[in-house]
Amino acid sequence: MFGQTKPYNPHQEAVEKFVQENNVYGPKEPIRFNLRAYLQYVDEHHITNPDDIPEEIIAQFRTGEEKLA
């Protein structure tokens, strides 16, 4: 119908954006990331913001084929 708009709903919009941008239903490939080693690194270097970690360091925690890419 002309002139009819959906009411603004930031919650639903965030959900729809997430569904569009992520492979929600699969086939689900697990996230390949050595989380425990990453957390150990964070602790040892007293890091509070992951943006402070250089990309090449982050890449070391990637596992599987993603690491090779």
Next chain:
Amino acid sequence: MIAFTIDEITPCLKNTETGELVQTEVVELKRKSFLSRFNSRNGWYINWGKFASNIRIFALVLEGTMDIQGMIAVSPNSDAKALHIDWACTAPQNNKWQYGVQKYSGVGGHLIAVASELSVMYGYEGYVFGEAMDEAVLKHYMEHFGAERLPAVLHPYAMVIRGEKTKKLREVYDYVWTDETI
């Protein structure tokens, strides 16, 4: 995606109108035809019957009923040695953000507690990780539950809650695991 914040830390769900505390159970849901009843058309955001087979889905129900108050989809991740929360949300009647009503409080905390207990069962010591719905939800978990932001290469709102932080949730929440699956 984690689409809620934790409103109250109570062992049981609380009826927001009467204050009555109600006991809960956790039921695993497997039947796709049943899960497909929960979808975006009736307030569950996504079609829960479409998840891949490696994702396990659990419902938080009122004790002795199939009155579902929230659901969580999870998958074990051996690389991360943590349980990944693929999706988690409250039932529409408890979703005050979306619908402005909340019949029961405490659902979100129960679901995170369920996830952390599953993490323990998988041998991951209670570590859980996932993606918050947005920056506000991420900050809520960082400020109140010790969540830590993960590198944006995983997801802009990716976070982890370590096992020692989820331990408190596991100790507080009181629900019964049922052997039944649907």
